[in-house]
Amino acid sequence: MLDCKLYFQPESLTVALDLLAKAEKRLLPLAGGTDIVPAMSKNKLNVAGLVDLSKIQELHQIKIEGNEISLGSLCTFQEIETSHLIRTKVPLLADAAGLVGSPQIRNAGTVGGNIANASPAADTVTALIALDADVRLRSTAYARTMSLKELLCGAGKTRILPQEIITEITFKILQPGSKGGFIKLGRRKALAIARMNMALIFSVTEGRINFARVGLGAVGPNPCRSNALENTLIGQEPSDSLVEDFVMEAEREVARMLGSRPSAAYKCEAVKGIARDILSSLFSSSEMVVE
Amino acid sequence: MPDYSTIGKSIQRIDGIDKVLGKSQYIADIDLPGTLCLKVLRSDVAHALVKKIDVSEVERIPGVVRIFTHVDIPGINGYGIIVKDQPALTDKVRFKGDAIALVAAENEEIAKRALKLIKVDFEKLPPIYDVWTALKEDAPAIHSRGNILTVSKIKKGDAEAVLNQAEVVVSRSYTTQRVEHCYIETEGGVAYIENGILVIKVSTQNPHYDRRDVARVLGLPMNKVRVIQATTGGGFGGKLDISVQCFLGLAAIKLGRPVRMVYDRQESFVATGKRHPFFIDYTTAANKEGKLLAVKVKIVGDTGAYASYGPATLVRAAVHATGPYEVLNVDIDALCVYTNNPISGAMRGFGTPQMAFACESQMDLLAEALGISPVEMRRRNILQQGSITATGQKMNKSVGIGKTLEAAWEKALQVMPGLGDERR
Amino acid sequence: MAEFHLEMKVNGKPIVLDVDPGLRLLDVLRDILHLTGTKEGCGEGECGACSVILNGKLVDSCLVLAPQANGQEVITIEGIAQNGELDSLQKAFLEAGAVQCGYCTPGMILAAKVLLDHNSTPSRLEISKSISGNICRCTGYTKIIQAVEIAASRIATKEGADHA
Numbered sequence: 001m002l003d004c005k006l007y008f009q010p011e012s013l014t015v016a017l018d019l020l021a022k023a024e025k026r027l028l029p030l031a032g033g034t035d036i037v038p039a040m041s042k043n044k045l046n047v048a049g050l051v052d053l054s055k056i057q058e059l060h061q062i063k064i065e066g067n068e069i070s071l072g073s074l075c076t077f078q079e080i081e082t083s084h085l086i087r088t089k090v091p092l093l094a095d096a097a098g099l100v101g102s103p104q105i106r107n108a109g110t111v112g113g114n115i116a117n118a119s120p121a122a123d124t125v126t127a128l129i130a131l132d133a134d135v136r137l138r139s140t141a142y143a144r145t146m147s148l149k150e151l152l153c154g155a156g157k158t159r160i161l162p163q164e165i166i167t168e169i170t171f172k173i174l175q176p177g178s179k180g181g182f183i184k185l186g187r188r189k190a191l192a193i194a195r196m197n198m199a200l201i202f203s204v205t206e207g208r209i210n211f212a213r214v215g216l217g218a219v220g221p222n223p224c225r226s227n228a229l230e231n232t233l234i235g236q237e238p239s240d241s242l243v244e245d246f247v248m249e250a251e252r253e254v255a256r257m258l259g260s261r262p263s264a265a266y267k268c269e270a271v272k273g274i275a276r277d278i279l280s281s282l283f284s285s286s287e288m289v290v291e
Numbered sequence: 292m293p294d295y296s297t298i299g300k301s302i303q304r305i306d307g308i309d310k311v312l313g314k315s316q317y318i319a320d321i322d323l324p325g326t327l328c329l330k331v332l333r334s335d336v337a338h339a340l341v342k343k344i345d346v347s348e349v350e351r352i353p354g355v356v357r358i359f360t361h362v363d364i365p366g367i368n369g370y371g372i373i374v375k376d377q378p379a380l381t382d383k384v385r386f387k388g389d390a391i392a393l394v395a396a397e398n399e400e401i402a403k404r405a406l407k408l409i410k411v412d413f414e415k416l417p418p419i420y421d422v423w424t425a426l427k428e429d430a431p432a433i434h435s436r437g438n439i440l441t442v443s444k445i446k447k448g449d450a451e452a453v454l455n456q457a458e459v460v461v462s463r464s465y466t467t468q469r470v471e472h473c474y475i476e477t478e479g480g481v482a483y484i485e486n487g488i489l490v491i492k493v494s495t496q497n498p499h500y501d502r503r504d505v506a507r508v509l510g511l512p513m514n515k516v517r518v519i520q521a522t523t524g525g526g527f528g529g530k531l532d533i534s535v536q537c538f539l540g541l542a543a544i545k546l547g548r549p550v551r552m553v554y555d556r557q558e559s560f561v562a563t564g565k566r567h568p569f570f571i572d573y574t575t576a577a578n579k580e581g582k583l584l585a586v587k588v589k590i591v592g593d594t595g596a597y598a599s600y601g602p603a604t605l606v607r608a609a610v611h612a613t614g615p616y617e618v619l620n621v622d623i624d625a626l627c628v629y630t631n632n633p634i635s636g637a638m639r640g641f642g643t644p645q646m647a648f649a650c651e652s653q654m655d656l657l658a659e660a661l662g663i664s665p666v667e668m669r670r671r672n673i674l675q676q677g678s679i680t681a682t683g684q685k686m687n688k689s690v691g692i693g694k695t696l697e698a699a700w701e702k703a704l705q706v707m708p709g710l711g712d713e714r715r
Numbered sequence: 716m717a718e719f720h721l722e723m724k725v726n727g728k729p730i731v732l733d734v735d736p737g738l739r740l741l742d743v744l745r746d747i748l749h750l751t752g753t754k755e756g757c758g759e760g761e762c763g764a765c766s767v768i769l770n771g772k773l774v775d776s777c778l779v780l781a782p783q784a785n786g787q788e789v790i791t792i793e794g795i796a797q798n799g800e801l802d803s804l805q806k807a808f809l810e811a812g813a814v815q816c817g818y819c820t821p822g823m824i825l826a827a828k829v830l831l832d833h834n835s836t837p838s839r840l841e842i843s844k845s846i847s848g849n850i851c852r853c854t855g856y857t858k859i860i861q862a863v864e865i866a867a868s869r870i871a872t873k874e875g876a877d878h879a
């Protein structure tokens with residue numbers, strides 16, 4: 001049995017926030033549980049209790065608001081993977097969600113949980129970083145928005161305060177016609193934690209790439225954007241030789257990011273494979289186009 | 292062919308229906324009222340003498356029934372399939388995970404808490420984590436008999452002389468890794484006393500051997516011990532060894548209450564046998580036509596802290612070192628060596644997969660050196676009727692490997708069209 | 716410690732329990748409800764032996780705290796045979812020889828069931844994807860995939876007959 005002295009299951013956000021605000025000892029919001037439950041089994045989590053968010057309906061929505069897409073923090077990976085809106089407007093995010101863990105994990109795990117857990121290898125986080133996503137946080141007293149990049153501050157660390165809950169993740173709708181993809185390298189197809197992952201978005205006007213975003217995961221404490229890789233693409237014509245330039249730059253970028261870490265030798269080599277695969281397939285295929 | 296009732300027919304498993312219904316009782320599913328929970332304190336150092344075990348704090352915890360250590364073993368404190376070198380509860384630690392104390396408690400939480408409070412004083416010894424260190428003359432002895440457990444040799448003809456004159460010689464070193472079986476059900480068992488007989492129900496592949504070792508460790512006559520194999524969730528060789536059996540038996544006879552013990556995945560990884568890592572030096576000689584003339588092989592198998600099936604694995608490795616090929620001159624040494632690593636034992640193939648990796652790699656390298664195709668290289672040496680193996684056995688009757696090779700090649704061409712087009 | 720008032724449906728039956736909130740759904744099913752067909756292989760979401768269907772979706776019951784199942788409907792391996800008659804997947808697993816040690820079988824069957832409930836003509840790829848969170852250490856998966864194909868074709872034939 002896991003050590004859980006307090007357990008609350010509020011049906012509204014207000015009650016949940018209230019519980020967090022008034023707690024004497026630290027309560028942890030519980031989303032899907034796929035990270036928290038095994039951590040508790042291994043006695044790796046020190047909290048007085050849990051606030052289960054699963055019954056709060058308003059946190060489950062996927063919608064368009066103005067020029068933004070908003071994901072409720074409790075959306076499961078499966079919901080994101082199969083959402084028509086996400087598939088058509090942000091195919092790379094649908095792909096990233098579809099590559100998380102296993103069917104079981106995707107049915108339970110949530111995007112908000114993935115962010116709060118702050119794993120260096122979180123698949124949807126790499127995609128959301130490439131999308132320049134913002135995170136909306138609420139407490140009883142206020143609401144605030146922070147960029148995802150700023151919110152993550154190290155492996156397993158975030159700037160979320162104990163009384164706050166992630167309510168939404170938002171990002172700008174991509175230009176129709178731009179392309180985006182996500183690739184993951186794991187030890188095996190299912191259930192593997194990414195050894196490395198990459199998310200890529202670009203659009204082309206008049207034969208040249210005029211916009212590019214690249215997210216890299218599991219190469220540092222948190223997934224991050226790579227300006228160097230983006231700059232390799234911007235202003236260039238899609239071509240085989242551009243793919244090779246991108247591949248070479250990916251190797252240099254990973255070398256810069258990992259320095260003398262033991263995984264560097266492997267990852268510098270491996271990133272070339274994923275960089276080549278993702279870019280060449282996006283150049284050659286007619287899929288993964290934003291509608 | 293006569294019409295048999297069973298042979299040649301597809302027969303439904305006798306336990307199939309219960310399994311698809313989820314009704315089969317594996318160990319963790321057995322509900323025995325009043326059962327005590329057992330947990331083992333395992334060493335977190337690899338090589339040490341146990342100087343003192345202090346359980347004073349623990350025995351005061353409500354719900355802790357008893358703590359056992361090596362002094363409580365009533366019989367001979369050593370078991371093992373081939374060599375009885377593994378203590379049930381040890382006073383000398385030989386790997387990280389060696390069992391030092393056994394807790395019997397009213398439930399799992401209490402048992403876990405108790406484990407944390409047992410204090411052990413060690414006198415640390417230098418740990419040996421690789422076979423080469425273990426083989427050094429001045430290496431500390433992990434067991435009193437020394438670190439070389441067995442040496443198996445196969446000699447035929449004069450390999451040395453042939454190697455010196457052969458037209459092509461390929462020499463390489465190969466290493467293979469430790470592998471965990473990872474059967475999906477971890478080890479576990481229950482034990483109770485019934486009509487004066489100790490009954491152990493356990494997830495095992497080897498109930499008869501279990502019975503012998505339990506009787507020995509507990510100092511009981513064989514007819515006072517009954518081992519029942521419960522529905523077992525995979526074994527692959529890894530459940531041939533004793534796991535929980537002696538712990539269960541000891542607590543059940545000393546406490547007179549039913550007891551239960553199930554490893555979690557981590558304990559299963561830490562405490563139980565693995566596939567042997569091998570270190571293989573392999574030299575092969577052939578003539579220009581691609582006929583094998585001689586092999587010289589030295590195999591060192593890391594059997595870890597205890598023998599388990601190590602000696603037999605290394606014999607099997609030696610016997611299969613030449614693969615399914617005929618070689619006239621053979622010089623094979625296979626050493627089974629103790630280290631302070633996890634125990635290595637039986638696992639699917641039993642030393643043969645490691646040797647196949649080395650031997651088949653050699654065949655590819657020879658083929659390359661000779662400019663013939665890898666499949667042809669094998670055809671020219673494959674065992675057939677009348678061949679004599681490395682151990683001198685004449686293959687008189689059905690020898691299927693040649694046909695297997697051709698069938699495999701055909702299949703390979705089907706699934707990988709174009710394979711070997713250049714040189715067939 | 717405060718107990719949690721848990722109401723759920725398990726295999727169609729309403730269950731009302733006051734439980735320690737630290738219990739996993741797996742523990743409630745096995746230790747309290749004695750539904751031991753749901754297995755624990757790893758306890759951390761790697762093997763799928765503990766899979767159950769929660770509100771129509773496959774989950775690892777070792778990763779779900781019991782209170783999370785509050786108000787939900789749970790199906791375990793014990794709940795899929797109807798009136799003593801094996802489910803078509805159970806039959807197909809037997810026929811195809813997809814059962815060896817059997818420890819992965821309950822989870823596998825439930826994973827395949829979720830698939831077939833939505834799609835009775837799955838491709839091989841869809842079948843492998845549907846069982847990708849379930850490890851079988853014995854069979855090598857070939858026969859399991861065959862079993863799902865057998866069951867699917869029977870369901871499709873039956874659906875065809877029903878429509879005719």
Ligand code: FES
Pocket residue numbers: 754755756757758759760761762763764765766775776777778
């Ligand atoms: S026991 Fe739950 S996934 Fe393995």
Ligand code: FES
Pocket residue numbers: 475524525813814815816817818819820850851852853854
């Ligand atoms: S039948 Fe043994 S694990 Fe699948």
